[in-house]
Amino acid sequence: MNIVVIGAGLTGANAVEELRNQGYAGDITLIGAEPHLPYERPPLSKGLLLGTAEPGSVFAHDHDWYADHQVDLRLGSPVTELDLGRRRVGVTGTQIAYDRLLLATGASPRRLPLAEPSNPDVVYLRTLDDALRLRARLTGHILIIGAGWIGLEVAAAARQADATVTVVEAGSLPLLGVLGPELAPLFVGLHREHGVDLRLSTTVDSLTGTQVDLSDGTRIHADTVLVGIGAKPEDQLAAQAGLATDNGVLVDARLRTSDPHVCAAGDVANHDHPRLRRLRVEHWDNAIQQGKHAARTMLGDDTPYVRQPYFFTDQYxxxxxxxxxxxxxxxxxxxxxxxxxxxxxxxxxxxxxxxxxxxxxxxxxxxxxxxxxxxxxxxxxxxxxxxxxxxxxxxx
Missing domain, CATH: 3.30.390.30 (FAD/NAD-linked reductase, C-terminal dimerisation domain)
Incomplete structure (x- = not known):
């Protein structure tokens, strides 16, 4: 049997590790669009951004681990085609056959329509390269659009680096959907105590270079603009191949897609949780645990995935x-x-x-x-x- 994993992130890395831990001795191909080894994302907005962690510390395994475990690792290789009927994956002019396939394509940042794609001073934080670029820019005046987890963690890192920080949030409170009005104000007080100019119920009217006009009438001249307005699942490949998608790849309780030979896990998977019903989770723990569970499912385990979502944050x-x-x-x-x-x-x-x-x-x-x-x-x-x-x- 040949197992192919599309997506060389934390989900994919944990899936291939679990396959070997379960005694699977067949072929494994792990395909990633980025040039880097699979890595953990939480440090990107925490230790790596603060400078307390170095790039080499974020990788799930080193190169030797993949070679020692007979994993055919193909980095910098975006998948161009998925043929469910022939069970083939197209990668840079070649076709890779599979018996079982795991989609672990993750998510990508939601783009701000007002921001020009060519503007070098407007940044997003998703990849290791994004984090290293932003780390070099934690100076001057940083405007952060969006007071979600990424926005607030970057705000904390920037203030600890003595940057001037303005955070613009369209909602009346940050993190309101998760914490509710009872606890979200704690994060308002936390950031304002540390000198963050937190503008609530405020949106961006225009963005020209790093000149930003806000809905409250303020004009801000920033050195760097970070957009942190959420993420969307990378499910286009799955949809084009004919898999069922709706805010991610639809999977059953066991992480199986509408094709019996294909599973999906991590940020891209819209999971039919036995207790919580449908949800898509974009957190570190889910990437690890669903990757492992999908591996066992591909090997014939019929156990549903029941783990509760978990996440953490460190700010100041x-x-x-x-x-x-x-x-x-x-x-x-x-x-x-x-x-x-x-x-x-x-x-x-x-x-x-x-x-x-x-x-x-x-x-x-x-x-x-x-x-x-x-x-x-x-x-x-x-x-x-x-x-x-x-x-x-x-x-x-």
Whole structure:
């Protein structure tokens, strides 16, 4: 059997590693459009950008690992064609046959229509090369469009590098869709305390070079403009081949696509989660765990992927970990335990008497009980609401 993985990112790297760990001895081809070895993306907006980590530290494995594990690694090789009927992948004039295929093509930044593609002072952060370019520009006045995770992490790094930082956010609060009005204000206070000019309910009217006119009437002259307005799945190859797509490649609970010989995982996969229904997750942990799970699925394992989404952030002296997914249905209440003023707390989002998500701020011993509560769902809510009571973590 020959297994081909399209996408040499963290999902692809973990998939091929798991294939070998499971004892698969057949052919593996790992194809990546970037020239770099598969690498982890969280350091791009954290340690690498701050200068506390070097480029070589982000790689999942070195070159020798792929050779030692008989992985045919093809970097700098964009896939030009996917033929599901003949089970062929087209790469720079050649065809690669597969018996099983994993799509791990990831996502790409959403572009700002107002920004000229040729403007060298307007940057995006997605790749290792993007991060190295931005690291060299963390000086002067940096305007960040979008106060999501990437925008706020870059703002923290830029302020720590003594740059002047303005963040423009169209919403009334940053991270409102994830944290809600109860906890999103904590990040407003955090960044303003560190000198960030955070403009909420504000949009960009025009962008000429690095002259930016805002909807509040302000004109800003920045040295660098970072656009961080989200990402879109790289599902065009799948759609052109005839696979079912809708905000990503549609996969079932086991990460199988509409073609029985093809799986998809990571940022590009729109997953039919057994508990959470359909969702597409763009986080580090999901890339790792879905990559491993897809490998086992391709080898015949019929177990559904049930892991809860997890992500983390580090901004200044604040660290956060979050498990779960509230979704479009929202929540009935947020239970907050701890001190919002010192930003040491845990929080739980409740809907229909079930714990749908939980997080901590600067309470590093809390993540395991938080994960247990979210995975269990039902718990003693009265004990959870009591700040003097221990977390009602299941004994099993």
């Amino acid at each position: 002296d604040l660290g956060m970990e979050y498990v779960g997914h509230v979704g479009h249905a929202g929540y009935d209440e947020v239970v907050i335990r701890g001190d919002a003023d010192t930003r040491v707390l845990t929080a739980f989002w409740i809907r229909d008497n079930e714990v749908r998500a939980g997080m901590h701020l600067n309470d590093w011993d809390a993540i395991d009980p938080i994960r247990s509560l979210v995975e269990q769902g039902t718990t003693d809510l009265d004990a959870l609401r009591d700040p003097e009571a221990a977390l009602p973590v299941p004994s099993g």
